[in-house]
């Protein structure tokens with residue numbers, strides 16, 4: 001994506017000057033702007049967020065801010081797309097740095113997903129339904145809806161998989177097989193959580209003819225897992241789990257479901273970002289936690305709960321460098337533009353794609369409501 005250069009006049013400002021001017025812009029724009037900060041965003045940026053949360057929750061909150069004409073999403077590109085899809089036509093979504101993408105979402109290009117569904121249809125007569133993580137492009141979500149599938153989050157993925165495998169007459173999607181896009185690990189961890197053995201999973205590699213799968217491989221699998229991953233959550237290893245337990249025998253290890261199967265199996269608990277936050281927030285004072293998720297969030301949890309011992313599971317940094325492309329410089333540039341009546345870095349999903357992507361998101365929200373999930 002083309003990123004126009006940030007004007008020279010901003011580059012020379014110190015962090016304090018940037019922060020002061022951002023605060024002044026916010027003051028001037030008042031309720032006309034709503035700034036969203038993803039949990040993985042850095043502190044200097046998150047201090048200006050009106051709401052913090054995961055991508056879907058933030059998009060829904062933004063849509064509820066009727067008076068906000070402008071939604072400035074301090075996250076990555078797919079999150080801004082979801083906000084645009086769920087917000088009203090009179091709201092404009094801006095991504096301060098248009099080059100802030102998600103490496104995992106980019107691993108499932110829409111043309112590759114279309115090709116995969118066609119190849120799988122040639123390999124099997126069974127019904128293959130795509131279930132697409134919200135960490136994906138709007139185009140992937142639209143393809144998912146057209147193929148009878150739904151979106152999922154790491155909080156509700158189990159329920160969405162169960163819905164997909166239920167007979168169509170019983171309210172499900174009637175899938176014989178699920179194509180889980182784009183995170184291999186989330187798909188495998190969810191299959192395991194539903195009681196399936198590893199042999200029920202096959203990995204589809206978009207770089208290989210037919211995904212590297214034979215008809216027999218597809219026939220044997222209930223879950224076909226897209227070969228994609230989050231580089232942040234792949235940092236964590238079983239050796240790190242063993243090491244923190246050797247240092248502190250009473251420590252509890254909690255990791256994100258985007259970690260590998262081995263790490264999730266070795267941990268005491270796993271789940272989405274929201275579920276990790278909830279588990280630690282509800283934990284006893286004095287409890288000890290090693291957390292396998294993005295470092296900015298873990299540091300914030302440690303600052304918030306000083307009566308608990310909280311550390312990152314790894315000694316190596318686990319930060320989302322894509323999210324880090326949103327900094328004070330870019331935030332001020334966009335807000336200054338809005339004050340001057342100029343919209344910088346808008347994210348607009350084409351209407352036909354948005355309409356279908358909304359269907360995939362709505363199916364997920366309906367499943368969530370039907371199962372009484374709160375996250």
Ligand code: SF4
Nearest residue numbers: 102103104230232320
């Ligand atoms: S943490 Fe991973 S999944 Fe989340 S935005 Fe960054 S690269 Fe994408």
